[in-house]
């Protein structure tokens with residue numbers, strides 16, 4: 541699943557191409573109940589892992605890419621890099637065609653009020669990349685499940701929106717905390733520090749001006765542990781391990797030396 545930084549960059553690139561442009565054609569693989577052709581695109585933005593494109597008639601296109609989806613930008617006449625059959629929605633302007641492929645969630649909301657009342661969006665926690673991000677409120681959210689694992693809680697989008705498996709694993713490795721550590725075993729200073737570090741790492745990733753909307757070219761540092769099971773930890777040389785936690789269950793990677801297993805581990809998410 542794309543991380544919040546990938547969605548942030550995708551929204552930024554789409555916004556630069558589409559904002560202020562008139563919709564010349566709006567094509568979808570199924571009926572979305574309305575057609576914003578003729579409307580002007582106000583802008584594109586990411587909220588956590590959700591992507592929103594707003595039109596001046598008040599409608600909002602909401603997509604969530606999950607594991608399969610991607611947004612691409614093409615010039616008119618340019619060959620698409622994914623099959624036409626996978627296209628879920630295509631927004632055509634005079635100079636660009638924005639195509640969303642294989643996204644499991646594509647819906648056209650009638651108004652900003654519908655957006656505010658949307659069950660998935662209304663419950664989102666603070667966006668890790670937002671300008672007004674408030675670490676203290678995230679710490680409170682993490683503590684709402686004191687017996688849960690910190691590794692599981694960091695992926696709960698209602699607590700903090702935008703952190704995915706990569707930054708969950710890399711942040712915990714950098715601060716030396718095992719993902720199965722219970723939240724209530726960690727101090728406020730430790731929780732604030734790890735959230736602040738996750739934000740710093742993700743802000744650094746989106747600062748790369750060459751990042752493109754195709755999803756894979758957000759700046760990534762060499763990973764310490766993510767997806768490196770059995771390989772040496774860059775810091776101590778021990779073999780990286782993994783455990784399965786969270787809901788849905790995902791592999792959390794860790795270094796057993798840099799992130800020792802706590803004496804009391806959480807069995808929850």
Ligand SMILES: [Zn+2]
Nearest residue numbers: 773776795798
């Ligand atoms: Zn290590």
